[in-house]
Amino acid sequence: xxxxxxxxxxxxxxxxxxxxxxxxxxTGESPETAVSGLLVQLAQVSMAGAMLGAVTDVVPxxxxxxxxxxxxxxxxxxxxxxxxxxxxxDIALTLxxxxxxxxYERERERSGPVTTSL
Numbered sequence: 001x002x003x004x005x006x007x008x009x010x011x012x013x014x015x016x017x018x019x020x021x022x023x024x025x026x027t028g029e030s031p032e033t034a035v036s037g038l039l040v041q042l043a044q045v046s047m048a049g050a051m052l053g054a055v056t057d058v059v060p061x062x063x064x065x066x067x068x069x070x071x072x073x074x075x076x077x078x079x080x081x082x083x084x085x086x087x088x089x090d091i092a093l094t095l096x097x098x099x100x101x102x103x104y105e106r107e108r109e110r111s112g113p114v115t116t117s118l
Contacts, residue, residue, distance in 0.1 A: 007055065014048035026080035034084050 021041040025034050094101070 007051075011048050011052060014044060014051075018045040018048070022081070023077060026077050026084060028080065028084045031084055035088065038081075 018041050021037065021044065025037045025041070028034075030037070
């Protein structure tokens with residue numbers, strides 16, 4: 001068995017772990033950990049990519065790979081993740097306006113007693 005065969009098996013194991021992890025997250029069973037879980041999976045597949053990039057024995061003749069086209073097998077996974085992460089962009093938009101929201105809260109007229117000061 002060559003070192004390249006062993007390396008190929010290691011990369012395949014990383015990719016399988018990545019896909020299994022993303023599929024597990026996409027079930028939606030733990031939505032509160034979805035973003036952090038996806039970050040872990042991204043790190044997993046990035047490590048495999050870095051390992052592939054460091055291999056000097058394998059240099060493709062062309063440095064460009066054609067797009068394989070649509071991947072209908074991945075559509076259910078994409079749709080599940082889309083449902084699970086729906087609204088994440090809304091949070092980002094709100095955070096971008098944090099200063100304006102804080103200014104409004106400071107300046108808006110309030111009726112009744114002040115309950116937030118000592």
